[in-house]
Amino acid sequence: MDRSSLLQLIQEQLDPENTGFIGVETFASLVHSHELPLDPAKLDMLVALAQGNDEGQVCYQELVDLISSKRSSSFKRAIANGQRALPRDVLLDETGLGIYKRFVRYVAYEILPCEMDRRWYFYQHRTCPPPVFMAAVTLTQIIVFLCYGARLNKWVLQTYHPEYMKSPLVYHPGHRARAWRFLTYMFMHVGLEQLGFNALLQLMIGVPLEMVHGILRISFLYLAGVLAGSLTVSITDMRAPLVGGSGGVYALCSAHLANVVMNWAGMRCPYKLLRMVLALVCMSSEVGRAVWLRFSPPLPASGPQPSFMAHLAGAIVGISMGLTILRSYEESLQDQCGWWVLLLSYGTFLLFAVFWNIFAYDLLGAQIPPPP
Template identity: 55%
Template sequence: MGEHLSPAPAVAACAEAERIEELEPEPEPEEPLPMAPEDHWKVLFDQFDPGNTGYISTGKFRSLLESHGSELDPHKREVLLALADSHSDGHICYQDFVNLMSNKRSNSFRQAILQGNRRLCSKALLEEKGLSLSQRLIRHVAYETLPREIDRKWYYDSYTCCPPPWFMIAITLLEIAFFLYNGVALDQFVLQVTHPHYLKNALVYHPQLRAQAWRYLTYIFMHAGIEHLGLNVVLQLLVGVPLEMVHGAARIGFVYVAGVVAGSLAVSVADMTAPVVGSSGGVYALVSAHLANIVMNWSGMECQFKLLRMAVALICMSMEFGRAVWLRFHPSAYPPCPHPSFVAHLGGVAVGITLGVVVLRNYEQRLQDQSLWWIFVAMYAVFVLFAVFWNIFAYGLLDLRLPPPP
């Protein structure tokens, strides 16, 4: 009866566990994973759409922008507010909201740009004071290439110089390097094309060596002389670099390479006995696209002295084209092979006023959403296929006497 009873085993185990738990440090709370940008906008959208309808009213959209507007550049905020005022049904769907806030290239983005352009009442970029040198450069590029003020403001706020316009700069440096190397090897820099060994270079397109497919592209690294290289380099840097800063390396690189390939294929079809050298196909694609874009948006383009500068550009292009025509029919330095053809210039122009114009007219918009883009892509593909078959069969069927290989 008087014996001391020991605690039950379960009670003892529980007490022991409590003592151990007191000794162990409490685990630190796990940090939440960082949210993706779309998740961030989803959280904001859901705050104004508690019923998960997928839509918010334009009034709530304005409230959201006013409360979170500090996360956006001021000019982007103007565009989005203009879009909020433009919806006749009074609602904005979630996908449009995410595309706009995430700066995605989409039709809804273009809609915002167009609506904002009609409703924008704030001062123009040219009227803003106190800009740094880099900001003035970006503003200058915007006015050189974009016809709408709201596009210019959006680009001005969005451009970060990351990545820089590397494509046009890299192509230009490679062309200069190959020219200097070839000049030292031939001991001739002016009218290199007249040197008897000029065509022996493995980069030149030659009709007898047309089966070597790389020559349809690598001929851009060979130039007829320093006068030929000089004008192409100037046009590439003055026109190509600003266009790449605005539209990106992928789009401008595509137009440039498409012009280069179209140039060599055009020569193989229309001037079958002539070789090809120089980057004029790509250069003329970019310059003709830029000039056509200016003409088509004449009232909106506010670049200084645009008429005079267009005249100067056309004169330079005409002089270069005239030089190429003269050289083609000048007595050859390596008969019976003629001097390089001028038809590549025309191939570049054809690409510029078709594919190039569509690219330049659709800043920050998905090209695959444009029916005109697919029409011109199909035309280009048909031309390439036609030229390939022409090179395979036509030379033999026409019994054409080609110059001997170099």
């Protein structure tokens, strides 16, 4: 029996008068007597949803959302009030799982702070579509780095090579009119160490985030950090070029760390305090290294070295916009007032940065290094 036939049968037998409510016990007996193809975990969730109802009923639309693997806002609010616990043990007690399902469970405990969210994600997770965005970005960055490394025969501090900065992907203040450079700089890197750091974080944090929250939200967050990074450099460090995907990486990392802090009691990832300290130390060290390369370059260079401001801009985007995205698992962002406030703030910043790049350089008489 397909899903539409199941829903039609339920409405005909359990709600013939179209009241909009269905008795859960009667529904459970219908499932067992007709051997209907409903996941037992979903039946558990349905029972949990009705436990707070005095009449033991559940809204028909909530039942439709449950069978369709969609969570309504009323369903999440009902579970969040603490009165409707699932009859089974926590997800960690599940036994007999394959390698991939254990990985999905690991991702659930890494990213989600609520046991209900973790169980919901675990049971409704599908392998298609896979988390292709972060994998594709990382693979492209590696390919671009290998191409330039082989061409220039240089694998560290590539920005010191004059031919490297001539790339059409690098952001340079003298090429501000070429708008694509405000995004494509994320495919270029100073050297092997910066690429390795960014690729590692993108795969370790970005892929699990994309698995849970989807490609649209995570790609938007990553690209928002990248764009904010280049525009911030164009405002605060007007002479400096820019390479590397650190703006997007720091947006993802800061959003995840902020989400862990905000939901500290509910997070069940192991050694969370130690891991957070290590992450902050590594991120701070990377920023410190970028500052050192910007103001005290170890080798003579023909012009200013890449700016470090993209790191800070990405972190700000992650803590503000990213935190809202990660706290809204399976809920529509459009229904949240805070989301529109953040979008308006980000749009205002973009508009200001565009006018700054058009007019401020000439009005301030900025001494821009000649483009390569």
